[in-house]
Amino acid sequence: MKALALVAVLFALTTGLVAQAPVSPDNGKSPDAPAGNDAAANPQPEPVKDVFPRFNVVGDWHVTHPWWVDTVTLRPDGTIFTHRQGSTGHWILTGDGGTPVIVIRWDLYGTESVAMVTLNHFRGQVHNGRFIDMQRDEEVAAEKAVP
Numbered sequence: 001m002k003a004l005a006l007v008a009v010l011f012a013l014t015t016g017l018v019a020q021a022p023v024s025p026d027n028g029k030s031p032d033a034p035a036g037n038d039a040a041a042n043p044q045p046e047p048v049k050d051v052f053p054r055f056n057v058v059g060d061w062h063v064t065h066p067w068w069v070d071t072v073t074l075r076p077d078g079t080i081f082t083h084r085q086g087s088t089g090h091w092i093l094t095g096d097g098g099t100p101v102i103v104i105r106w107d108l109y110g111t112e113s114v115a116m117v118t119l120n121h122f123r124g125q126v127h128n129g130r131f132i133d134m135q136r137d138e139e140v141a142a143e144k145a146v147p
Helices: 002-015 138-144
Strands: 059-065 068-074 079-082 088-096 099-106 110-118 121-127 130-135
Touching: 110 130
Parallel strands: none
Antiparallel strands: 059 068, 059 130, 068 079, 079 088, 088 099, 099 110, 110 121, 121 130
16 A cells, blocks of 8 residues: 555656645735745845954065165065066965965065064065065055955
8 A cells, every 4th residue: 555655646746746836826926925025024134244354465565675675566466576676576475384474486586485473564584694574554554455
């Protein structure tokens, strides 16, 4: 008897003979559906606002290097250039043990890296106790921060 009931159910499912709720022609909903405006009855929740500031190193940085002082611009496309000297290269943001690190590959001078000291200050050792410092003004950094 169970096998016969199972065959009947499978036959009904495969042939589309399963009863469906009647659909009202005026709104396309079944008569059992609650009346009213769906948007008003089921308001969408407000998206959660991002309370964490996004870290961004793109922009102008004041650099003090053992052999030069200049302003560099880190562009969003991964390129870098110095304002006075006109030196160019590429940069990436990576990490070392949880500390953000900017790695700069100059087109003519090799590679240098600086690690984050604060959000607006990176420092790296260039040669035997000589350091490169990259700093940006907090006001400038706040204006260029990604919302």
